[in-house]
Amino acid sequence: MSSSATDPGLREERAGRALLLTLDRPAAGNALDEATILALRARLDHAARDETLNCVILCGTGRFFCAGGDLKAYRALENAAALERVFGAARALLDAIEAHPLPVIAAIDGYALGGGAELALACDLRVAGAGAVLGFPQLRLGIIPGWDGTERLAARVGRGTAMRLLLTGERLTAEAAQAMGLVELVAENAREAALRLAADLEAAxxxxxxxxxxxxxxxxxxxxxxxxxxxxxxxxxxxxxxxxxxxxxxxxxxxxxxxxx
Known part of the structure; x- marks a missing residue:
C-alpha cells in the first residue's frame, strides 16, 4: 500500500486499484471545515479521471469517522452568504460522491454523527466497524441536517423511522444501523473490511x-x-x-x- 500526504486534514493512500481518502483531523473528530470539504472534493474529482482505479474508500483517523461540520470554525459565519458558501460546498461534495463514476465506500470506524452520518449516507456502500456509532443529533443544536441528510435518511429507512431518529437523536450501534438498512456490512474493523471489498473488485x-x-x-x-x-x-x-x-x-x-x- 502506497501513501502520500495531500492537503491538511486529509490523507491519501493507494491500495491496488482502490484509493483511500482518510479524514485526518482527530483533535476535531475529523469534522469537515471549509478547507477539508474543498480538498476532499478536489481529490474525488481527480479520482474520477483516473482509469486505474476501481473504487474510493472514505475513512477517518482515531475515534471518529467524521463528527460532521466543524462547529467551531462555522461560528465565524456571520451572514447567509457565508453560510451558503460553506454549506453549499458541503452539499455539492455529497452530490459529487453520489454522482461519482466509481463506487464510494464509507469505512465507519468509530463515530459518524450529524454531518458525518450524512456523509456516509451519500456513499454507495457503508461498512461499519464493531464499535461504530451513528446518529443525527442536529435538533439538539437547534438545527436540522444541513447537507440534504433528511432526504437521504428518509429514502433509506422510511419517513417514520427518519423522524424518530431526528427527533430523539438516538445513537445507533453498528448492528442496529445494519438492521434498519443504514449500513450494508458490519465487521470488526471497517477499514480492513472495505479493503477486502476493494480486493474483490479486482476480478470485475x-x-x-x-x-x-x-x-x-x-x-x-x-x-x-x-x-x-x-x-x-x-x-x-x-x-x-x-x-x-x-x-x-x-x-x-x-x-x-x-x-x-
Missing part, C-alpha cells in the same frame, strides 16, 4: 464497475427511462474489449485479464 471489469453504478443511479427515474438507461449501459459494455476478453477466458477456463477498454 473496470468499465463494468462504472456501468453498474451508473445503472443503479436510475432508481428514482421513471421505470421506462431507468430501463432505457440501463439497456444503453449494457449495450455499450457488450462491445468492449474487456467483455470479449471475458468470453475468451470463460471458453479457455482461465481468469480474465481486463484493461479497461
Amino acid at each position: 471489469a473496470p468499465l463494468a464497475i462504472r456501468g453498474a453504478k451508473q445503472a443503479l443511479s436510475t432508481l428514482e427515474l421513471p421505470r421506462a427511462e431507468a430501463r432505457n438507461l440501463a439497456a444503453g449501459v449494457f449495450a455499450r459494455l457488450w462491445f468492449t474489449e474487456d467483455h470479449r476478453e471475458a468470453e475468451r477466458a470463460f471458453a479457455e477456463k482461465r481468469e480474465a485479464v481486463f484493461h479497461g477498454r
Whole structure:
C-alpha cells in the first residue's frame, strides 16, 4: 500500500486499484471545515479521471469517522452568504460522491454523527466497524441536517423511522444501523473490511464497475427511462474489449485479464 500526504486534514493512500481518502483531523473528530470539504472534493474529482482505479474508500483517523461540520470554525459565519458558501460546498461534495463514476465506500470506524452520518449516507456502500456509532443529533443544536441528510435518511429507512431518529437523536450501534438498512456490512474493523471489498473488485471489469453504478443511479427515474438507461449501459459494455476478453477466458477456463477498454 502506497501513501502520500495531500492537503491538511486529509490523507491519501493507494491500495491496488482502490484509493483511500482518510479524514485526518482527530483533535476535531475529523469534522469537515471549509478547507477539508474543498480538498476532499478536489481529490474525488481527480479520482474520477483516473482509469486505474476501481473504487474510493472514505475513512477517518482515531475515534471518529467524521463528527460532521466543524462547529467551531462555522461560528465565524456571520451572514447567509457565508453560510451558503460553506454549506453549499458541503452539499455539492455529497452530490459529487453520489454522482461519482466509481463506487464510494464509507469505512465507519468509530463515530459518524450529524454531518458525518450524512456523509456516509451519500456513499454507495457503508461498512461499519464493531464499535461504530451513528446518529443525527442536529435538533439538539437547534438545527436540522444541513447537507440534504433528511432526504437521504428518509429514502433509506422510511419517513417514520427518519423522524424518530431526528427527533430523539438516538445513537445507533453498528448492528442496529445494519438492521434498519443504514449500513450494508458490519465487521470488526471497517477499514480492513472495505479493503477486502476493494480486493474483490479486482476480478470485475473496470468499465463494468462504472456501468453498474451508473445503472443503479436510475432508481428514482421513471421505470421506462431507468430501463432505457440501463439497456444503453449494457449495450455499450457488450462491445468492449474487456467483455470479449471475458468470453475468451470463460471458453479457455482461465481468469480474465481486463484493461479497461
